[in-house]
Amino acid sequence: MIEPRRLRVALLGAGAVGSQVARLLLAHADELAERAGAPLDLVGIAVRDVHARREADLPAELFTTDADTLIAGADIVIEVTGGLEPARTRILHALTSGADVVTANKALLATHGTEIFEAADQVGATVAYEAAVAGAIPIIRPLRDSLAGDRVRRIMGIVNGTTNYILDRMDREGLDFDEVLAEAQRLGYAEADPTADVEGFDAAQKAAILASLAFHTSVPLTAVHREGITSIDAGVIDAARKAGYVVKLLAVCERLVDQPDAAPSGEAISVRVYPALVPRDHPLASVHGANNAVFVEAEAAGPLMFYGAGAGGVQTASAVLGDVVSAARRHIVGGPGVGESTRAGLPIVPIGRITTSCQITLEVDDRPGVLATVAGILSDGNVSIATVEQTTSGGAAAEEGEDAVAHLVIGTHTAREQDLADTVERLAANAAVRRVVSVLRVEGD
Numbered sequence: 001m002i003e004p005r006r007l008r009v010a011l012l013g014a015g016a017v018g019s020q021v022a023r024l025l026l027a028h029a030d031e032l033a034e035r036a037g038a039p040l041d042l043v044g045i046a047v048r049d050v051h052a053r054r055e056a057d058l059p060a061e062l063f064t065t066d067a068d069t070l071i072a073g074a075d076i077v078i079e080v081t082g083g084l085e086p087a088r089t090r091i092l093h094a095l096t097s098g099a100d101v102v103t104a105n106k107a108l109l110a111t112h113g114t115e116i117f118e119a120a121d122q123v124g125a126t127v128a129y130e131a132a133v134a135g136a137i138p139i140i141r142p143l144r145d146s147l148a149g150d151r152v153r154r155i156m157g158i159v160n161g162t163t164n165y166i167l168d169r170m171d172r173e174g175l176d177f178d179e180v181l182a183e184a185q186r187l188g189y190a191e192a193d194p195t196a197d198v199e200g201f202d203a204a205q206k207a208a209i210l211a212s213l214a215f216h217t218s219v220p221l222t223a224v225h226r227e228g229i230t231s232i233d234a235g236v237i238d239a240a241r242k243a244g245y246v247v248k249l250l251a252v253c254e255r256l257v258d259q260p261d262a263a264p265s266g267e268a269i270s271v272r273v274y275p276a277l278v279p280r281d282h283p284l285a286s287v288h289g290a291n292n293a294v295f296v297e298a299e300a301a302g303p304l305m306f307y308g309a310g311a312g313g314v315q316t317a318s319a320v321l322g323d324v325v326s327a328a329r330r331h332i333v334g335g336p337g338v339g340e341s342t343r344a345g346l347p348i349v350p351i352g353r354i355t356t357s358c359q360i361t362l363e364v365d366d367r368p369g370v371l372a373t374v375a376g377i378l379s380d381g382n383v384s385i386a387t388v389e390q391t392t393s394g395g396a397a398a399e400e401g402e403d404a405v406a407h408l409v410i411g412t413h414t415a416r417e418q419d420l421a422d423t424v425e426r427l428a429a430n431a432a433v434r435r436v437v438s439v440l441r442v443e444g445d
């Protein structure tokens with residue numbers, strides 16, 4: 001009897017994700033072999049320190065610091081170390097030595113994706129990366145395979161769990177940003193250095209990956225407009241709630257039509273990350289805690305939502321193993337790998353040229369003519385007002401003969417981002433405007 005072919009699996013990294021990948025590969029070896037069509041032999045785990053404490057109890061003899069030898073002898077290489085180097089060099093090495101690659105590394109794909117996918121194409125190998133966006137949630141394969149016969153119009157994703165946890169607690173408990181961030185750090189939801197999450201860098205990497213895939217266009221990280229959530233305070237959240245919205249950090253990837261500079265199809269795309277006002281009855285508004293969700297609008301399928309755990313070692317390991325099984329099937333059958341298509345090559349429109357509607361909250365002097373002045377600045381800036389709400393405070397100050405303060409919440413119709421930005425600048429410079437409290441786009445209306 002011919003022995004079934006066995007596949008040699010090399011694991012790079014044994015941290016939160018890697019240790020769970022190794023544990024599940026060993027614990028479910030029989031089932032995985034059946035699904036993959038061949039036994040998957042975990043032949044080694046490359047780490048920096050073979051004696052470091054691990055989250056799972058794994059055989060000591062699997063650990064090595066010699067990643068290069070491990071890679072050279074593997075059929076499938078799983079990269080869960082993170083960072084740009086040496087991950088990039090190791091993935092390229094794996095591809096040139098005939099392995100298929102599974103990675104969870106969003107930073108690497110958002111930065112060097114084009115180079116890595118081209119290298120995979122040249123040798124007919126696969127680079128699979130379901131875990132790189134929204135952790136356990138299937139979103140890469142649905143976009144690449146399930147929706148391959150459709151056209152994606154728009155993606156709105158809550159793709160960062162840390163910021164969703166912070167904004168959700170601010171919304172539910174009326175707490176301020178710093179307070180929730182400090183507690184999220186104590187509980188391990190947020191890193192000691194939270195910059196990548198709260199400034200939107202992590203979400204921007206995921207946006208670049210999603211947009212590249214959805215629109216068959218290479219989207220460099222530098223083309224993603226990014227704003228974080230550090231200016232969102234309890235007052236902004238409270239005002240949003242009163243207006244029927246919840247604040248969410250969104251990754252928005254959008255197909256734009258009728259673009260004058262985008263001959264011949266007239267199509268272009270916009271990729272952006274910012275905190276936005278989402279109507280409270282939109283499906284994304286009900287995404288609580290550290291969960292992620294990706295809302296996809298496709299021409300034929302209509303709206304779809306993918307929801308679940310966007311992070312966590314074992315949850316992310318689920319996505320990694322799904323990719324390992326399909327990479328194994330391809331490795332056995334042979335033939336070309338699943339390539340990344342950039343055939344559309346759509347232009348990426350800078351933020352200033354897209355149109356959005358937004359809500360501008362101002363603190364102004366409450367005296368005759370101020371509302372007319374504000375309305376005049378908006379009108380001059382080509383920004384049309386949809387709603388205005390005014391609340392007045394500062395009674396005590398008024399009694400002392402000073403002007404009372406009014407809060408103006410102005411909802412705009414759709415306007416050019418550049419016109420909105422210029423208008424907000426002119427508002428901020430006007431003597432009657434004490435403070436521009438917030439400017440938030442409305443998405444999902």
Ligand SMILES: NC(=O)c1ccc[n+]([C@@H]2O[C@H](COP(=O)([O-])OP(=O)(O)OC[C@H]3O[C@@H](n4cnc5c(N)ncnc54)[C@H](O)[C@@H]3O)[C@@H](O)[C@H]2O)c1
Pocket residue numbers: 012013014015016017018046047048049067079080081082083085086104105106107131132135310311312313316
């Ligand atoms: N943790 C999550 O919830 C999550 C979710 C989605 C994606 N990811 C991605 O998965 C990857 C791994 O994340 P993690 O949370 O497991 O990280 P981690 O820091 O817990 O683990 C990283 C592991 O890689 C090892 N490593 C780092 N550099 C190495 C090197 N040069 N040589 C050998 N080993 C090296 C470390 O020693 C550690 O064992 C990252 O790309 C991350 O973005 C993580």
Ligand SMILES: N[C@@H](CCO)C(=O)O
Pocket residue numbers: 134135159160161162163197202310311
């Ligand atoms: N820091 C990320 C982890 C998953 O990429 C988050 O908060 O969602």
Ligand code: NA
Pocket residue numbers: 130131132133134135136137138139140319
């Ligand atoms: Na995923």
